Amino acid sequence: MKAKISNQFSAIGALAIAFVLIVGCEGPMGPAGADGIDGMDGMDGIDGNVTCLSCHSDGNIQAVNQQFVESVHSGGEVAVSYAGGRAFCAECHSHEGFLEFVATGDVEGDIVSPSAWECATCHDIHSTFEAVDYALRLDDPVAFKFDNSVVADFGNGNLCANCHQSRRAEPNTTNPGTDFTITSQHYGPHHGAQSNTLYGAGFAEIAGSASYPSPGMTSGGETFAHMTIGCTGCHMGDYDAGTGGHTFNPNVNSCTTCHAGATDFDIGSTMTDIAAQLDVLEGLLVAQGVIVEDVSVEFELDPETGDIVEVLKSDGFHPVVATHTMAQAQAFFNWVGLLEDRSFGVHNPAYTEALLTNSIEAIQ
Numbered sequence: 001m002k003a004k005i006s007n008q009f010s011a012i013g014a015l016a017i018a019f020v021l022i023v024g025c026e027g028p029m030g031p032a033g034a035d036g037i038d039g040m041d042g043m044d045g046i047d048g049n050v051t052c053l054s055c056h057s058d059g060n061i062q063a064v065n066q067q068f069v070e071s072v073h074s075g076g077e078v079a080v081s082y083a084g085g086r087a088f089c090a091e092c093h094s095h096e097g098f099l100e101f102v103a104t105g106d107v108e109g110d111i112v113s114p115s116a117w118e119c120a121t122c123h124d125i126h127s128t129f130e131a132v133d134y135a136l137r138l139d140d141p142v143a144f145k146f147d148n149s150v151v152a153d154f155g156n157g158n159l160c161a162n163c164h165q166s167r168r169a170e171p172n173t174t175n176p177g178t179d180f181t182i183t184s185q186h187y188g189p190h191h192g193a194q195s196n197t198l199y200g201a202g203f204a205e206i207a208g209s210a211s212y213p214s215p216g217m218t219s220g221g222e223t224f225a226h227m228t229i230g231c232t233g234c235h236m237g238d239y240d241a242g243t244g245g246h247t248f249n250p251n252v253n254s255c256t257t258c259h260a261g262a263t264d265f266d267i268g269s270t271m272t273d274i275a276a277q278l279d280v281l282e283g284l285l286v287a288q289g290v291i292v293e294d295v296s297v298e299f300e301l302d303p304e305t306g307d308i309v310e311v312l313k314s315d316g317f318h319p320v321v322a323t324h325t326m327a328q329a330q331a332f333f334n335w336v337g338l339l340e341d342r343s344f345g346v347h348n349p350a351y352t353e354a355l356l357t358n359s360i361e362a363i364q
């Protein structure tokens with residue numbers, strides 16, 4: 001490209017020199033000639049609304065880009081390098097995998113050089129070339145993987161729900177019985193089952209003193225407002241200091257439209273209460289040998305004594321590969337899924353509370 005441009009410049013330069021030479025030897029001007037014949041009609045121009053500049057000149061792309069670099073999606077470090085290329089995982093873990101899934105409903109083989117999310121992962125840009133050409137991919141209501149007869153509508157959040165959902169059904173659905181064998185340290189719903197919590201379906205609904213709200217409903221049997229606003233209602237509000245917009249981090253401004261006066265997410269101390277219930281359940285699971293803490297030993301310099309000291313660092317918990325009672329396996333499934341949901345009940349307070357209350361009762 002550069003070479004071409006400089007060639008053009010030198011051609012123009014040569015013409016200019018020739019022109020000066022010709023002008024230098026010009027004599028008096030002769031009479032004007034007759035008008036030439038009309039030329040042919042030109043071709044129609046491109047429609048004024050089919051324009052590249054409607055997007056490429058406004059501040060939108062740039063502003064969104066700046067927000068997007070703050071999103072974990074854009075870095076994709078954990079997600080892409082480890083799982084982005086594997087056929088089994090790629091539909092949720094790389095740009096290429098997701099696009100193949102959008103087109104065919106499946107990912108056929110491994111992807112050689114997977115990349116992280118970009119604008120075109122989620123938007124079908126460059127199809128009509130108009131300013132509104134930002135259609136979302138996969139915006140239909142989502143059939144859950146744990147049971148594809150269960151379908152939920154998260155609005156614009158349908159896009160997110162394709163990936164942010166449980167990868168399997170709870171233990172008593174996959175292997176009904178009184179015992180359950182955990183065969184892998186990775187067993188569980190998978191790291192981000194937020195659509196399941198929000199809709200209120202797909203966890204182990206152990207019977208107990210707490211009753212479960214119907215999917216998409218409050219305990220009072222009304223349509224649940226958090227479902228109506230989907231994921232984007234809380235995660236894509238107006239951008240503010242590293243939250244909202246295309247950072248995909250929730251912000252408190254998105255809560256105050258309904259929760260007037262809220263200053264943090266811990267509305268009605270729901271998050272504090274759920275965190276406490278998760279702790280109780282964790283304690284029971286440890287005591288009963290269902291989960292075990294991964295502890296690694298690290299060596300650090302003690303700045304006061306100058307000695308090298310041994311420090312124990314927790315890398316979280318994993319389930320013990322063994323046969324457990326069904327209640328224990330279900331309680332574990334709920335515990336790990338609700339912990340990794342990371343909203344500590346915000347997504348669906350009533351459903352989360354009921355799952356934890358009944359899980360604790362079942363194995364106490």
Ligand code: HEC
Nearest residue numbers: 051052054055056061065119125126129130131132133134
């Ligand atoms: C609906 C908005 C929109 C319109 C209209 C649009 N683009 Fe884009 N274009 C984008 C976005 C978003 C990107 C990705 C930007 C980024 O990654 O920084 C992009 C990227 C590009 C790129 C970089 C390469 C790529 O594909 O990622 C080129 C080249 C481009 N556009 C050309 C055009 C041309 C030419 C037109 C008009 C015929 C056009 N665009 C119309 C939104 C638009």
Ligand code: HEC
Nearest residue numbers: 078082083088089091092162163164165167190191192340
């Ligand atoms: C249905 C979509 C889906 C599939 C299929 C999937 N994942 Fe994920 N995975 C996710 C989502 C969503 C997250 C991020 C959740 C979050 O941050 O809350 C994630 C997170 C992860 C993480 C990061 C956990 C952490 O600690 O940050 C790893 C590792 C991972 N997945 C591995 C895999 C592997 C390996 C496979 C294939 C065997 C796979 N995933 C298949 C959706 C999926």
Ligand code: HEC
Nearest residue numbers: 060061064065068117118119121122132134156159232236
């Ligand atoms: C992870 C998915 C995802 C990625 C990646 C993504 N977007 Fe979006 N984008 C969305 C969703 C979802 C909405 C709708 C937001 C809402 O419901 O409020 C949206 C909305 C928009 C809008 C407003 C839509 C309109 O019709 O005016 C623009 C502009 C936009 N995105 C541009 C971009 C650009 C530019 C990039 C890349 C830098 C990008 N998006 C990357 C999911 C994504």
Ligand code: HEC
Nearest residue numbers: 072076077078079091092093098159160163231235248249
């Ligand atoms: C193609 C699958 C996919 C889609 C679509 C998707 N995500 Fe993600 N999301 C992931 C994965 C995988 C990760 C984990 C990335 C990592 O850790 O490297 C993630 C990470 C996140 C995180 C950050 C979690 C953290 O650790 O900080 C948030 C928040 C999030 N997604 C929300 C959304 C929202 C909201 C949407 C829809 C607008 C969406 N995602 C669309 C797969 C997806």
Ligand code: HEC
Nearest residue numbers: 157160161164194195198226230231234250265342343346
């Ligand atoms: C009612 C508001 C609300 C709705 C609706 C909502 N979220 Fe959240 N989400 C939150 C809050 C609040 C947190 C906790 C954030 C924190 O503590 O920093 C959270 C946490 C998360 C996290 C972990 C983020 C992190 O940084 O660790 C992910 C991923 C996520 N939500 C994805 C989703 C997806 C996908 C949907 C739609 C299926 C959704 N959320 C719907 C409010 C919401």
Ligand code: HEC
Nearest residue numbers: 218219225229234250251254255258265267268270346349
């Ligand atoms: C569209 C309105 C709406 C938005 C926006 C909204 N909520 Fe809610 N939220 C509700 C309604 C309605 C309830 C009561 C549901 C019920 O009756 O079970 C509720 C309940 C809650 C609860 C349980 C409260 C309690 O006292 O038991 C928490 C926690 C919560 N929301 C957090 C949030 C957070 C955090 C955000 C923003 C990130 C948010 N909500 C955004 C409508 C909303």
